[in-house]
Amino acid sequence: xxxxxxxxxxxxxxxxxxxxxxxxxxxxxxxxxxxxxxxxxxxxxxxxxxxxxxxxxxxxxxxxxxxxxxxxxxxxxxxxxxxxxxxxxxxxxxxxxxxxxx
Amino acid sequence: xxxxxxxxxxxxxxxxxxxxxxxxxxxxxxxxxxxxxxxxxxxxxxxxxxxxxxxxxxxxxxxxxxxxxxxxxxxxxxxxxxxxxxxxxxxxxxxxxxxxxxxxxxxxxxxxxxxxxxxxxxxxxxxxxxxxxxxxxxxxxxxxxxxxxxxxxxxxxxxxxxxxxxxxxxxxxxxxxxxxxxxxxxxxxxxxxxxxxxxxxxxxxxxxxxxxxxxxxxxxxxxxxxxxxxxxxxxxxxxxxxxxxxxxxxxxxxxxxxxxxxxxxxxxxxxxxxxxxxxxxxxxxxxxxxxxxxxxxxxxxxxxxxxxxxxxxxxxxxxxxxxxxxxxxxxxx
Numbered sequence: 001x002x003x004x005x006x007x008x009x010x011x012x013x014x015x016x017x018x019x020x021x022x023x024x025x026x027x028x029x030x031x032x033x034x035x036x037x038x039x040x041x042x043x044x045x046x047x048x049x050x051x052x053x054x055x056x057x058x059x060x061x062x063x064x065x066x067x068x069x070x071x072x073x074x075x076x077x078x079x080x081x082x083x084x085x086x087x088x089x090x091x092x093x094x095x096x097x098x099x100x101x102x
Numbered sequence: 103x104x105x106x107x108x109x110x111x112x113x114x115x116x117x118x119x120x121x122x123x124x125x126x127x128x129x130x131x132x133x134x135x136x137x138x139x140x141x142x143x144x145x146x147x148x149x150x151x152x153x154x155x156x157x158x159x160x161x162x163x164x165x166x167x168x169x170x171x172x173x174x175x176x177x178x179x180x181x182x183x184x185x186x187x188x189x190x191x192x193x194x195x196x197x198x199x200x201x202x203x204x205x206x207x208x209x210x211x212x213x214x215x216x217x218x219x220x221x222x223x224x225x226x227x228x229x230x231x232x233x234x235x236x237x238x239x240x241x242x243x244x245x246x247x248x249x250x251x252x253x254x255x256x257x258x259x260x261x262x263x264x265x266x267x268x269x270x271x272x273x274x275x276x277x278x279x280x281x282x283x284x285x286x287x288x289x290x291x292x293x294x295x296x297x298x299x300x301x302x303x304x305x306x307x308x309x310x311x312x313x314x315x316x317x318x319x320x321x322x323x324x325x326x327x328x329x330x331x332x333x334x335x336x337x338x339x340x341x342x343x344x345x346x347x348x349x350x351x352x353x354x355x356x357x358x359x360x361x362x363x364x365x366x367x368x369x370x371x372x373x374x375x376x377x378x379x380x381x382x383x384x385x386x387x388x389x390x391x392x393x394x395x396x397x398x399x400x401x402x403x404x405x406x407x408x409x410x411x412x413x414x415x416x417x418x419x420x421x422x423x424x425x426x427x428x429x430x431x432x433x434x435x
Binding site: 001003004005006007008009010011012013014015016017018019020021025027029030033034036037040043044045047048050051057058060061063064065066067068070071072073074075076077078079081082083084085086088089094 | 108111112115116118119122123125126131134138141145148149151152153154156157160161164165168169172173176177179180181182203206207210211213214215246247249250251254255258259262265266268269272273276277322398401402405406408409
């Protein structure tokens with residue numbers, strides 16, 4: 001039970017949580033946060049793979065990829081927030097529509 | 103790293119999941135934003151436990167800090183603080199959703215277990231068997247992550263900065279035009295704080311950029327610090343929120359252009375694409391990193407300013423027509 005295993009499991013659970021939140025959160029702001037959680041979960045899994053063998057030094061390639069991924073995720077979040085802001089100020093609904101009954 | 107701190111990893115992992123769950127289930131958006139910030143900082147500790155210090159610095163600065171600033175700014179702009187809790191009304195959908203989520207969880211965790219337990223460990227080796235350790239001295243830097251980012255996988259970094267530019271281009275048409283904004287007077291304490299902290303931030307950013315070749319650090323972390331300084335200036339009212347002036351756009355593209363020029367320059371002289379000249383790899387990397395720092399900091403500041411709350415009133419938007427364009431102007435440089 002090395003840290004690598006723990007964090008890869010946590011990353012998997014976090015990814016599922018983010019995916020579920022993306023679908024089942026009603027408010028768009030929380031959908032954006034859910035996408036970030038899913039991304040962070042994926043990053044955890046990738047970096048945990050870089051530490052699979054504790055004797056070796058950490059593998060720098062996954063860490064560089066995750067570094068890139070964090071920056072790209074922030075850019076995507078910024079664009080999503082701008083779109084969200086336009087939604088609100090144009091007085092469009094900010095929650096997913098109700099599922100029709102029956 | 104099987105030391106006695108396994109309890110820290112377990113509690114940190116559980117804490118991450120609890121914070122994430124709380125963020126998605128709360129009905130207060132401000133609370134969600136704060137919890138996201140907390141989540142980012144916990145992730146930074148997790149990265150340190152996985153010995154990914156470069157990633158930890160970047161996560162704390164960009165993932166937690168700048169994203170948190172973006173979230174709070176957006177909340178202040180939209181002034182909507184009440185989220186809605188998950189569906190309470192449709193039991194069938196809830197059951198289906200939990201089953202589906204459970205299935206995804208099962209698949210992802212199963213794959214992860216397989217990958218960690220069964221599959222053989224691969225080191226980062228080229229098909230010819232050369233590993234990073236063999237060619238470390240040639241790469242020009244001794245920080246392996248920087249070497250991967252700007253030498254072995256420089257193409258990914260080049261595309262990444264292009265993606266950031268694309269994000270600015272995507273967000274730019276969605277910004278709001280600004281009527282003349284009066285610069286606010288700054289109190290004595292606030293002014294002293296700014297005068298003390300801003301040079302420090304610039305100095306620390308320059309140091310992190312410089313030391314990125316030997317110790318954890320590099321261009322992205324330094325850019326995050328500089329963007330924090332820019333955010334501080336915007337929030338203090340020193341810089342007008344619509345900072346996206348035409349002159350600054352040159353700085354925006356400067357880093358990517360320089361990177362692309364260095365990448366192509368090798369082709370003209372007979373080397374490969376993105377192959378640095380023998381012996382000056384370290385200097386090339388530092389040059390590219392400096393330009394990238396300025397560019398990425400500007401990009402992050404632009405992206406922050408597009409969520410800024412100091413914009414025109416909502417009523418004015420409804421009555422805005424193209425013929426009124428003269429009333430709303432780009433701020434003069």
